[in-house]
Amino acid sequence: MSIEHSILAVISFRPSTGYDIKAEFEHKAAGLFWGISYGSLYPKLKKLVEQGYISLIETDTEGRKKKLYELTGKGWIELESWLAKRPEPLSIKDELFIKIAAWHDEMDISLLAGHLRARAEESQEILNFVKGWKQNNTSYISSVGMLAMRYAELKLEAELLWIEESLASIKKESLPAGQDPKKLGEKQLARRKTALKADK
Amino acid sequence: MSIEHSILAVISFRPSTGYDIKAEFEHKAAGLFWGISYGSLYPKLKKLVEQGYISLIETDTEGRKKKLYELTGKGWIELESWLAKRPEPLSIKDELFIKIAAWHDEMDISLLAGHLRARAEESQEILNFVKGWKQNNTSYISSVGMLAMRYAELKLEAELLWIEESLASIKKESLPAGQDPKKLGEKQLARRKTALKADK
DNA sequence: TATATATATATCAATTTGATATATCTTTAT
DNA sequence: ATAAAGATATATCAAATTGATATATATATA
Numbered sequence: 442m443s444i445e446h447s448i449l450a451v452i453s454f455r456p457s458t459g460y461d462i463k464a465e466f467e468h469k470a471a472g473l474f475w476g477i478s479y480g481s482l483y484p485k486l487k488k489l490v491e492q493g494y495i496s497l498i499e500t501d502t503e504g505r506k507k508k509l510y511e512l513t514g515k516g517w518i519e520l521e522s523w524l525a526k527r528p529e530p531l532s533i534k535d536e537l538f539i540k541i542a543a544w545h546d547e548m549d550i551s552l553l554a555g556h557l558r559a560r561a562e563e564s565q566e567i568l569n570f571v572k573g574w575k576q577n578n579t580s581y582i583s584s585v586g587m588l589a590m591r592y593a594e595l596k597l598e599a600e601l602l603w604i605e606e607s608l609a610s611i612k613k614e615s616l617p618a619g620q621d622p623k624k625l626g627e628k629q630l631a632r633r634k635t636a637l638k639a640d641k
Numbered sequence: 642m643s644i645e646h647s648i649l650a651v652i653s654f655r656p657s658t659g660y661d662i663k664a665e666f667e668h669k670a671a672g673l674f675w676g677i678s679y680g681s682l683y684p685k686l687k688k689l690v691e692q693g694y695i696s697l698i699e700t701d702t703e704g705r706k707k708k709l710y711e712l713t714g715k716g717w718i719e720l721e722s723w724l725a726k727r728p729e730p731l732s733i734k735d736e737l738f739i740k741i742a743a744w745h746d747e748m749d750i751s752l753l754a755g756h757l758r759a760r761a762e763e764s765q766e767i768l769n770f771v772k773g774w775k776q777n778n779t780s781y782i783s784s785v786g787m788l789a790m791r792y793a794e795l796k797l798e799a800e801l802l803w804i805e806e807s808l809a810s811i812k813k814e815s816l817p818a819g820q821d822p823k824k825l826g827e828k829q830l831a832r833r834k835t836a837l838k839a840d841k
Numbered sequence: 842t843a844t845a846t847a848t849a850t851a852t853c854a855a856t857t858t859g860a861t862a863t864a865t866c867t868t869t870a871t
Numbered sequence: 872a873t874a875a876a877g878a879t880a881t882a883t884c885a886a887a888t889t890g891a892t893a894t895a896t897a898t899a900t901a
Contacts, residue, residue, distance in 0.1 A: 460880045480859070505879095505880095514840030528760070529736045533674045535731035537728040544786055553785065585811075591807070603792050603796075636714045637717065658849065663849095678890065679852090844899100845900075846898080846900090847897080850894085850895090856889070857887080859887090860883105
C-alpha cells in the first residue's frame with residue numbers, strides 16, 4: 442500500500458519524472474531503507490493521476506519529451522494523512538543473516554569470513570555515501586528528515602562493528618557461545634551421512 | 642530464489658512440518674531478518690520434494706496426520722553449496738524511515754514522536770526476546786549461528802539508541818541539521834498552497 | 842463443557858519484482 | 872569527427888510473493 446505513498450513523498454520535494462523517482466530509491470537517501478521497481482512505479486503513476494492525487498505535466502524542451510508529475514491538493518492531504526499514521530513494522534530480507542544462522546560448524550569457516558568481508562565493503566561504501574550526504578546536502582530534505590540519515594548511519598556502524606567482532610571471534614576460533622563446535626555439528630553430520638547414503 | 646534455500650536451512654536442524662517452518666520465521670530466531678508466507682511455503686515444499694531436495698514422511702500418531710519434511714543427500718549438498726555462495730545484498734522496507742525522510746517541518750512533530758515511541762516498544766520487545774534466547778538456547782543452532790543473534794542484538798540496540806537521540810533532539814527543538822525549520826518548510830508550503838488552490 | 846487459541850495444510854487474487862524492450866541524449870575514447 | 876558506451880526516460884510482462892481466507896483438529900482456559 443505504501444508504494445503509492447512513498448511516490449507522493451518523493452514528489453512532495455519537487456515535481457519529478459518516473460525516472461527521477463526511481464533514481465531516488467536507487468542511489469539516493471530514500472533508497473537506504475526502501476525500494477521500488479519500474480514494474481510497479483509506472484502503473485502506479487498512471488493510477489495516481491486517475492485518482493487525482495498527482496497531476497501530469499508533459500514537457501517538450503527542444504524535442505525532448507518528459508512526463509513530470511506533481512502533487513495535487515488532494516495528494517498533499519493524502520500524504521500528510523499517511524505520514525500521521527503509525528508506520529508498518531519494518532521488513533527485512535538479509536541473506537547474510539539467514540546463512541549465518543544456518544551455518545554448520547563442520548563447514549569451512551573461511552567461506553563465512555569471506556561473506557563478512559564482502560558485506561563490510563558494501564556497508565562501508567553506503568556509510569561513506571551517508572556521511573558525505575549529511576555534510577553536503579542541505580536542500581531536498583527537512584531538518585527532521587536529517588534524523589533518517591542519522592538512523593542509516595547508526596545502523597551501518599552497528600553492522601560494521603559486528604562484522605569486526607565476528608571476524609575476530611572466528612579468527613581466534615574461540616566462538617562466542619563458548620561451546621565445542623565438534624559436539625554441535627555431530628547431530629547434523631550424522632543426519633547428513635544417513636541422507637547421502639539413502640540417496641544411494 | 643533463496644526462499645527454497647531458507648527452507649532447506651530450517652529443515653537441516655530437524656525434520657519439520659510446513660507449520661514448524663513458518664513458526665521459525667514468525668516467532669523465532671530465523672524470523673529476525675527473513676520472512677516467508679504460507680502462499681509460497683506449501684507450493685515450494687511440494688516442488689522441493691519433486692526435485693528431490695527434501696523427502697516427505699507422512700506420520701499418523703493416534704489419528705493426527707502430519708507431513709514431516711527432511712533433507713535428502715541432494716538437499717544437503719544444495720544447502721551447503723548455497724551457504725558457500727556470496728549472500729545477496731540485504732533488502733529493507735522500513736516505513737518509519739521513509740516517513741521521517743519525507744517529514745515536513747511544518748507538520749506536528751508530536752506525531753513523529755509517537756511513531757518513534759511505538760517503534761521503540763516493538764524493538765525493545767524483540768531485543769528482550771533475542772537476549773533471552775541467547776541465554777537459554779543451546780540446541781538448534783551452531784556456535785557460528787550465535788553470531789547471527791549478536792547481529793540482531795547490535796542492530797536493535799543501535800535503533801533504540803537512535804530513537805532516544807531523536808526524541809531528545811525533537812524535544813529540545815534544536816534539530817541536528819542546525820537549520821532553520823521555517824526556512825526549509827517554506828518552499829513546500831508554497832507549493833502545497835498552490836496545489837490546494839488549483840483543486841478549487 | 843463451552844470457548845478460545847494453537848496446530849496443521851492449502852489455495853488464490855492481488856501485488857511486486859526483475860528482466861527486457863525501445864529510444865534519445867550525453868560523455869568518453871579513438 | 873565519430874563511434875561506442877553510459878545515462879536518461881518510458882513502458883510492459885512473466886514469474887515470484889504476499890496476505891487473506893478456508894478448513895479441520897487438538898489443546899488450553901474460563
